[in-house]
Amino acid sequence: MEAIYAIWQRDVLKFFRDRARLIGSFAMPFMFLILFGSGMSGAIGSMVGGEAAAGPLRDFDFVEFMFPGIIGMTVFNTAIFSALSVVQDREFGYLREILVSPMSRTSIAIGKVLGGSTVALFQGLMMLVFVPFIGVSITIPIILQLIPVMFLVAFAISSIGLLIATSLKTSQGFQMVIQVLIFPMLFLSGALFPLNGMPAWMDFLVKINPLTYSVDMFKKIILQPEGLAPALREAMGLNLSVFGHVISFSEEMMVVLILSILFVVLATVRFNRSEA
Amino acid sequence: MNNIVEVKGLKKNYKGFLAVTGVDFEVGEGEIFGFLGPNGAGKSTTINMLSTIIKPSEGKASINGFDIVADKNKVRSSIGLIFQESTLDEKLTANENLMLHCKFYGVPKEKREERINEVLEIVDLKDKRGNIVDTFSGGMKRRLEIARGLLHYPRVLFLDEPTVGLDPQTRNHIWEYILRLKEKAGITIFLTTHYMDEAEICDRVAVMDHGKLIALDTPDQLKTNVGGDIIEIETENNQEAKAVLIEKYEVEVKEAGGSLTFQVDKGSEFLVQFVKNFDIPIKTVNLRRPTLNDVFLALTGREIREETASSKEKVKTGMRRGRR
Structure with missing residues (x-):
């Protein structure tokens, strides 16, 4: 337990000490929300219905739609990049200090994943500073609901990150692999645009993308689709379904939970085999 | 004296390349034990096996009574490791x-403060405790690593080339700390080095070459085994001088860097007669006691087998070495 705590503590400590990273982490979401989001909102709005739109569709706000996706993106990016520390520790030698200690490899792996998840959770929560500029209303109960979901998503993604990091020797290699992974997962998750009327092959990719269910959970918590008119809900792509079955929040939770367990086990097994 | 490290037939095979070809030795408790050898001799591989970083291909070894394969974690708790490259987190403070x-290493909470003070005292870094390691000099980082390696009170401290890349002054300081350590903590120190002068500090030295242990003794005994004093001469014609030396004085001559080296008993008396009687003009002459450097040269220059080799072969090996 102490070992897990120590590994976790180091990552969290270093996160808060790195001011540049802390401030820089706002740059991407800011650009997506304010520049991309505001710029696109007119276009998307008119495509959805525009001025002539009937009733509820007039309420479609693209920036508002994007916000949960941006939170998802931030959590996702931070969590997967947290595993970069493993590769860097290998490059700078610190991994040896960790691996030659009597701690079990499993504790180290779990400590790393928990560290990455915690950092990602903080980064995700930091995105809430954009709330006043967007016009979504975030209440305390919503935040309390968000925290465990963010953490669970971050845990699953950190495990994927660790799995990749354990197999790679250089940080350049790691960054390459992650970049190649991040963009398709992000684009096919519904984080940046509504997932409506896609070709079948793309729809398939969307449905096997774990990020889809993660982003959808954030949407369900923040946008509260039950209160929206059915037509608007449809336009926002909030009726995520697999084989005609509309996926519920708890089912999504299960999917992410199962993925978390699967990947943390895979990453731990893989990490156990790695040499100092 | 109890043996704290016991090694029997330890081998490491890297995809057909034998990095360590079966070594046997023991290290007594409280000893400073040195591994001497050129780069690539198998020193680090042996240390890595003993410290459970890599698995031996064959053979057995135990540290503090624990098997290095079966009782990995107990071995890890019993040893401190200081690697060639820094393994500090430079973004954190010394204290962190x-x-x-x-x-x-599971040091009990209530003892941590006291231990940190204690080890920082040994390496004179008490006042730097709250500083970020990034700001430390190379020597300070090394000292901090040594301090860190002591925190869990290891029984054996492994130092892999502890002073490599440091300036001579810092090297001397590091050695002061290591000797202080031995006195204060009474722990066993196991080090590798390719600096001959550093090996002199050890209680016993194991000489390693091509993955084999080729000698193991106290530095004094190793030097005595070399036999006699060392005379180094430079002449107008080294080739001729060499032939004369071999023929007339029946000594083994090594040629290196434009000078000839050979060993004789009672060097000072020999030298007077030698200079008087030698026909080839001598440019410089130098007499000294053997150092570990000579031991190493004697051992790795294949001369160790020359007792049985003919003098013809001797010349050949000498020439081959010279060309290389």
Whole structure:
């Protein structure tokens, strides 16, 4: 337990000490929300219905739609990049200090994943500073609901990150692999645009993308689709379904939970085999 | 004296390349034990096997009574490791690095503060405790690593080339700390080095070459085994001089860097007669006691087998060595 705590503590400590990273982490979401989001909102709005739109569709706000996706993106990016520390520790030698200690490899792996998840959770929560500029209303109960979901998503993604990091020797290699992974997962998750009327092959990719269910959970918590008119809900792509079955929040939770367990086990097994 | 390290037939095979070809030795408790050899001799591989970083291909070894394969974690708790390259987290403070180490090794909470003070005292870094390691000099980082390696009170401290890349002054300081360590903590120190002068500090030295242990003794005994004093001469014609030396004085001559080296008993008396009687003009002459350097040269220059080899072969090996 102490070992897990120590590994976790180091990552969290270093996160808060790195001011540049802390401030820089706002740059991407800011650009997506304010520049991309505001710029696109007119276009998307008119495509959805525009001025002539009937009733509820007039309420479609693209920036508002994007916000949960941006939170998802931030959590996702931070969590997967947290595993970069493993590769860097290998490059700078610190991994040896960790691996030659009597701690079990499993504790180290779990400590790393928990560290990455915690950092990602903080980064995700930091995105809430954009709330006043967007016009979504975030209440305390919503935040309390968000925290465990963010953490669970971050845990699953950190495990994927660790799995990749354990197999790679250089940080350049790691960054390459992650970049190649991040963009398709992000684009096919519904984080940046509504997932409506896609070709079948793309729809398939969307449905096997774990990020889809993660982003959808954030949407369900923040946008509260039950209160929206059915037509608007449809336009926002909030009726995520697999084989005609509309996926519920708890089912999504299960999917992410199962993925978390699967990947943390895979990453731990893989990490156990790695040499100092 | 109890043996704290016992090694029997330890081998390491890297995809057909035998890095360590079956070594046997023991290290007594409280000893400073040195591994001497050129780069690539198998020193680090042996240390890595003993410290459970890599698995031996064959053979057995135990540290503090624990088997290095079966009781990995107990071995890890019993040893401190200082690697060739730094393994500090340079973004953290000295104190944070030490605190983390305590947690990694399960040092009880109430003892941590006291131990950190104690080890920082040994390496004179008490006033730097709160500083970020990034700001430390190379020597300070090394000292901090030594301090960190001591935190969990290891029985054996492994130092892999502890002074490599440091300036001579810092090297001397590091050695002061290591000797102080031995006195204060009474722990066993196991080090590798390719600096001959550093090996002199050891209680016993194991000479390693091509993955084999080729000698193991106290530095004094090793030097005595070399036999006699060392005379180094430079002449107008080294080739001729060499032939004369071999023929007339029946000594083994080594040629290196434009000078000839050979060994004789009672060097000072020999030298007077030698200079008087030698026909080839001598440019310089130098007499000295053997150092570990000579031991090493004698051992790795294949001369160790020359007792049985003919003098013809001797010349050949000498020439081959010269060309290389």
